[in-house]
Amino acid sequence: MDAALYAVRLAGGWRLIASLDLRVDLYWWFGSEARKITAGTSSPGLPAVSKVRSHDRGYAGAAKRLVVLSQGLPLGWATAVRDDFAEERGMDLWGSKAWGRYVRSALEHAVGAPLLEASGRGSRALADAPLFFPGDDGLRQLEALFGPREWEGLHTLALQLGGWLSGRALLAGEVEALLQEAGGGVPAGWVAAAQLGELLGRLRFYAGLAAEPAPRSPGWLRRRRARGLRCRRCGSAARGRTACAACGSAACAYCETCLAMGRSRACALLLQGAAQSAVQGTAGGSPTAALGRWGLSAAQSAAAGAALRFLAEPAVPGSAAGRFLIWAVTGAGKTEMIFPLLQSILTAGGRVLVAAPRRDVVLELAPRLAAAFAEQQVVTLYGGSPDRWKQGGITLATTHQLLRFKEAFDLVVIDEIDAFPYHNDPMLDFAAKGACKAGGKYIYLSATPPLKLQQEAAAGRLPHAKVPARFHGHPLPVPKAHRMISVHQCLARRQLPPALLRQLQASIERGAQVFLFLSRIRHIEPFLELLRRSLVKVPLDGTSSVDPERAAKVMAFRQRELRLLVTTTILERGVTVPRSDVFILDADSELFDEAALIQMAGRAGRSKEDPNGKVLFAAHTWTSSQRAACRQIRRMNVIARKGGYLKR
Numbered sequence: 001m002d003a004a005l006y007a008v009r010l011a012g013g014w015r016l017i018a019s020l021d022l023r024v025d026l027y028w029w030f031g032s033e034a035r036k037i038t039a040g041t042s043s044p045g046l047p048a049v050s051k052v053r054s055h056d057r058g059y060a061g062a063a064k065r066l067v068v069l070s071q072g073l074p075l076g077w078a079t080a081v082r083d084d085f086a087e088e089r090g091m092d093l094w095g096s097k098a099w100g101r102y103v104r105s106a107l108e109h110a111v112g113a114p115l116l117e118a119s120g121r122g123s124r125a126l127a128d129a130p131l132f133f134p135g136d137d138g139l140r141q142l143e144a145l146f147g148p149r150e151w152e153g154l155h156t157l158a159l160q161l162g163g164w165l166s167g168r169a170l171l172a173g174e175v176e177a178l179l180q181e182a183g184g185g186v187p188a189g190w191v192a193a194a195q196l197g198e199l200l201g202r203l204r205f206y207a208g209l210a211a212e213p214a215p216r217s218p219g220w221l222r223r224r225r226a227r228g229l230r231c232r233r234c235g236s237a238a239r240g241r242t243a244c245a246a247c248g249s250a251a252c253a254y255c256e257t258c259l260a261m262g263r264s265r266a267c268a269l270l271l272q273g274a275a276q277s278a279v280q281g282t283a284g285g286s287p288t289a290a291l292g293r294w295g296l297s298a299a300q301s302a303a304a305g306a307a308l309r310f311l312a313e314p315a316v317p318g319s320a321a322g323r324f325l326i327w328a329v330t331g332a333g334k335t336e337m338i339f340p341l342l343q344s345i346l347t348a349g350g351r352v353l354v355a356a357p358r359r360d361v362v363l364e365l366a367p368r369l370a371a372a373f374a375e376q377q378v379v380t381l382y383g384g385s386p387d388r389w390k391q392g393g394i395t396l397a398t399t400h401q402l403l404r405f406k407e408a409f410d411l412v413v414i415d416e417i418d419a420f421p422y423h424n425d426p427m428l429d430f431a432a433k434g435a436c437k438a439g440g441k442y443i444y445l446s447a448t449p450p451l452k453l454q455q456e457a458a459a460g461r462l463p464h465a466k467v468p469a470r471f472h473g474h475p476l477p478v479p480k481a482h483r484m485i486s487v488h489q490c491l492a493r494r495q496l497p498p499a500l501l502r503q504l505q506a507s508i509e510r511g512a513q514v515f516l517f518l519s520r521i522r523h524i525e526p527f528l529e530l531l532r533r534s535l536v537k538v539p540l541d542g543t544s545s546v547d548p549e550r551a552a553k554v555m556a557f558r559q560r561e562l563r564l565l566v567t568t569t570i571l572e573r574g575v576t577v578p579r580s581d582v583f584i585l586d587a588d589s590e591l592f593d594e595a596a597l598i599q600m601a602g603r604a605g606r607s608k609e610d611p612n613g614k615v616l617f618a619a620h621t622w623t624s625s626q627r628a629a630c631r632q633i634r635r636m637n638v639i640a641r642k643g644g645y646l647k648r
Contacts, residue, residue: 001172001246001269003078005103009065009092016085018078020205020269021192022071023145024154028199029063030134031146065092068131069103074247076207076229076266080110099130111211157193162202165273166391167351167408169233169434171208171262172269174404178389194271201274208268209238209253231255233264233403235430257427261403275407278437279350281311281341294339297473299645303328303465304340307443310463311344311411315439323442325457328467329476329636330447330602331576335365337467338413339372341443346376346393350410353395353435355402357419359383360551361574362398365415369394402431412436413443416573418450418595447573447602448595448632469640473647474611476633477604479584479597481626482618487518487586491526500583500618501534504564507581507614508538513557514564515571515582515603519589521546524566531564542566572599578607581614587626588619597629 004022008015008029019025070078084106094102146154164182165175175194176186187193197203209229229238236257244252247267255264264270296304303326310324328334342352354369356362359382366380377392381401395409399422412435414422422428436442444453456462470476484497507514516531518524524542531540539562543550550570557565558577565571569591582604587597597617604613617626640646 001075002072005070005078006068014087018082020195024195066133081106084110158197169272169406204272206270208264209266234258234427278410278439279348281344297471299469303467306465325444325464331470331606332467333471334445345411352411353409354413356415399428402435405435407437415445417444468636469645472608475637479615479617482616512581513577516566517584519586519591540564545570579610587617588621588623594625594628
């Protein structure tokens with residue numbers, strides 16, 4: 001897609017604007033009907049279309065002079081020059097040659113001289129002399145560009161687009177899908193309406209890929225360096241290239257990292273709705289109030305109260321969104337703890353997002369949130385979700401869905417921040433940060449926070465609250481060491497150790513469901529064969545991330561149709577079974593770090609009917625990860641006992 005580029009002189013100075021439809025801009029600045037119909041609907045308080053002071057925002061009919069610099073630049077080039085604009089002294093006196101020199105220099109800086117020279121596109125696009133308005137002969141036919149009804153319809157659609165895209169960042173194809181659902185069809189003039197929406201301050205547009213910032217180096221060197229491209233949607237470096245029917249290029253750059261969400265290309269239009277100011281949470285609630293309304297335990301209420309006070313703190317202008325960590329042991333009831341926090345923002349008129357790592361977690365949380373907030377629209381987003389274009393006070397989404405939002409939410413709650421796929425994924429971290437409004441707040445939830453967050457909390461740089469006890473008030477089961485040969489050796493010998501079988505039989509006889517964790521998917525089926533041969537009357541099965549019947553098997557396990565489930569870390573979190581014991585074989589594996597061991601151990605003892613479930617670390621050696629996991633579990637029990645959160 002191409003875009004025009006022009007400079008306009010307003011009362012506050014010059015601005016540089018890229019346009020998807022130059023007719024709209026000319027009519028906006030000089031058309032008589034534009035002044036009448038759009039009066040009072042521009043939004044000076046919303047983000048400007050270029051880097052200028054808010055009081056320099058233009059309005060219909062405000063232009064003193066307009067210079068068309070190019071009627072057809074590649075979209076990415078036009079927006080790069082627009083965003084890099086800085087007014088220069090003497091621009092009021094510039095003629096065609098001065099403006100021509102300026103825009104060529106600006107293109108070399110924003111795009112990079114090598115790319116500009118290699119393509120030859122910039123020279124062709126800038127070959128014609130700049131056009132000046134008013135005074136140009138073309139201005140005489142301006143009133144014929146739009147009739148009053150046509151302009152009014154365009155204006156209405158622009159406002160609707162701004163509303164539908166509020167807090168979103170969508171590629172052109174996604175915008176059309178949204179229009180199809182929300183508006184009942186895709187109007188032929190929606191791109192022109194998007195341009196009017198930008199002039200009104202309701203929308204901003206970019207290319208899907210943007211040139212990386214120019215290096216800090218002398219001008220002559222900077223102009224000669226090639227510039228890389230980075231995806232505006234996911235923040236990743238874009239290295240893929242392919243033939244493109246949209247722009248005709250034989251090597252159009254695109255982002256491979258977020259390809260599953262649609263192709264973000266150098267020529268692709270990315271529309272972003274204007275952001276609103278973040279709301280502040282209602283006055284920090286007391287633990288007593290939280291306990292009374294939401295039925296929280298004392299430990300839950302203390303953490304919720306601390307988080308509520310954090311939400312009530314005013315944002316520091318110009319600062320990044322504030323962060324707060326709730327470090328809660330497995331089975332502490334993290335979901336219930338966030339209810340008063342969500343209510344705090346919703347009461348203030350804000351929007352909240354709860355992001356979870358996987359679809360099955362989202363589907364499990366959805367009915368709980370809907371029941372707790374019956375008066376709110378709960379939008380549930382995951383791959384293939386029917387709620388894809390809906391808006392509501394509460395949005396529950398998998399982390400990948402955050403790529404379609406931009407400064408949409410006043411509060412972003414990230415559940416299980418240490419879990420795959422969010423943990424150590426720069427793309428999802430970029431998406432989560434982009435989804436929160438400037439001045440908004442983050443709440444991180446985790447039983448095993450990443451080391452970096454633990455260090456920040458310990459150093460006082462990250463406000464946090466610990467929940468060291470489960471809601472039922474019983475201590476966490478501390479894992480016991482069980483020395484045994486490796487799973488690989490068991491399979492080679494085609495025999496299970498008698499001591500392990502006795503432990504498993506004891507759990508079955510006491511009525512427990514047994515989670516049996518292995519480190520490798522390929523071991524599941526042969527290990528099941530050995531178990532079936534030894535535990536003949538015990539209904540058992542196995543599952544993993546590659547098992548298409550995983551959901552059905554987990555449900556059968558929950559309903560006690562299966563008594564023993566052999567699995568991997570895919571079930572280390574998000575699955576609660578009231579009476580369960582946990583066996584972790586090859587607990588000394590390098591694939592089982594401290595966090596994974598704690599999460600797997602956390603499947604035991606979660607219900608008040610059976611708070612003392614058994615956890616076994618079965619391994620040939622006792623590793624630092626096993627020691628650290630046991631140490632953290634014991635430490636939380638000590639903190640809980642000292643805080644008076646345990647019943648015994």
